[in-house]
Amino acid sequence: MSHTEAAPGSSLSAPRRTRELAEAADGRVADVLVVGLGATGAGAALDAVARGLDVVAVDAHDLAFGTSRWSSKLIHGGLRYLASAQFDVAHESAVERGVLMTRTAPHLVAAQPFVLPLTPLVSRAQASLAWAGFRAGDMLRLAARTPRQVLPAPRRLSATEARHLAPAVRAAGLRGGLLSWDGKVTDDARLVTALARTAAAHGARVLTRVRVLELTGAGARMRDELTGEEGEIRARAVINATGVWAGGLVDGIRIRPSRGTHLVLRSERLGALPAGLHIPIPGETNRFVLVLPQGDGRVYVGLTDEPVEGGIPDVPEVPETDIGFLLDVLGSVLDAPVARDEVVGAFAGLRPLLDTSGHEGTEGAPARTSDISRRHAVLTSPDGVTTVVGGKLTTYRRMAQDAVDAAAEARGLRAAPSPTAALPLVGAAAPERLRALPAPRRLTRRYGTEAMAVHALAAQDPALAEPVLPGQPVTRAELLWAVLHEGALDESDLLDRRTRIGLVPEDRTQVLATAREVLEQAAAAHP
Secondary structure, eight states: OOTTSOSTTOOBOHHHHHHHHHHHTSSOEEEEEEEOOSHHHHHHHHHHHHTTOOEEEEOSSOTTOSGGGSSOSEEOOSHHHHHTTOHHHHHHHHHHHHHIIIIIOTTTEEEEEEEEEOOTTSOHHHHHHHHHHHHHHHHHHHHTTOOTTTSOOOEEEOHHHHHHHOTTBOOTTOOOEEEEEEEEESOHHHHHHHHHHHHHHTTOEEESSEEEEEEETTEEEEEETTTOOEEEEEEEEEEEOOGGGGGGTSTTOOEEEEEEEEEEEEHHHHOOOSSEEEEEOTTOSSOEEEEEEOSSSEEEEEOOOEEOOSOOOSSOOOOHHHHHHHHHHHHTTBSSOOOGGGOOEEEEEEEEEEOOTTOBOGGGOBOOGGGSOOOEEEEEOTTSEEEEEEOOGGGHHHHHHHHHHHHHHHHTOOOOOOOGGGOOOTTOOOHHHHHHSSSOHHHHHHHGGGHHHHHHHHHHOGGGGSEEETTEEEEHHHHHHHHHHBOOOSHHIIIIIISOGGGSHHHHHHHHHHHHHHHHHHHHHOO
């Protein structure tokens, strides 16, 4: 690959979409149709095409439009599942975290330190329990064979060390802290984009703005959302990976969504944060509010775990009760509590938890969504549609593998074993190679080996090197790259998913005109 080009065959663009949609709907029969292009759907498309199958993958909106862009950006090692005795889920999470950090996406997933401040609100018994949990989490790392140099050991901190790593924490009564490590993805939507582009590089037809109107075991009736034209995509096997919307396409799938809300703060509000924070939730033994520095002038604070009733919106609303709850917990450890008007943005994602009928909590009450298992489930309908639900971002690859296994078996497809545990995504390289690239470090964390090509765009045209917004590191070159190579078709794709500028409504408004200019520039250069 040239340092000024995208990985061969991986570029997603409007012209490629038009061409491949026509191919997909021309009457030929694909081996696999995947519906939904979040992490699991894009992962399933990659898994299937990497096994030698002919794949079409569609989404009614954009890559990572749903739950996959609303996560905490953490690649969890499964610690919280130990407390509820879900040992298989905990081990699977730790294994998949190691796969991402060491083989498939080391450019996007790296170690993130966290400090649990031992304030007067944390009893010595709670501190001992948390410490035991962090040690158990390190044993999970060992069992998953993730090297120590990838994920350092947890350790106790003095009050001075804790204040150094968490300077915003109130000093009065602070008796120290607990330092732990987990995986963190630079950007969950960028991970999905890398999955989709890697699938495309292997020959999958990855098509956004294609809405499935009716789904059967033999394919789908669909509508091109850009033109309004309807057609049919035929396939030998069909995988429904639409998350919280899965029940709308296949009868008998019952989802119990859980809302996870995050706040967005400006970084200067909390000052320098060399580490994230674990803040215990009062009255809970194994739940924390997390403070997550993003390195882009923003900090996320989350998250909630609340059941959602009624219809499933395309973009979930954030209720004031969630914002108040998170601010209250955050304020319990800070020198100066964060005011409501200092929250510059908020977002919520809906976890697609499988509704296990008859699952009840105490005294016959419905179980809290925080108590429902995060195990994923693969279900095949009577007419042969394979649906994958549950799980979480960390385990998307295993979910995808299991879904392709089930679909191939149900429909009699001959497929090679899954190679995705050792298949690097677009941009992946060993950390030492990434560090040696003559490109800004921020770009290598977002684009990996393709950082050189993004950087070269800016070098060719000084106007493209300019940040699109004061205090935001994203440049015009990154927006142009997203249109030319990452399948961005409109302003929302650029601002809400390829970059995360849109998480702050005020920032989004300021950059909207620039995004339109870049789309026009790309259209003029590549009609």
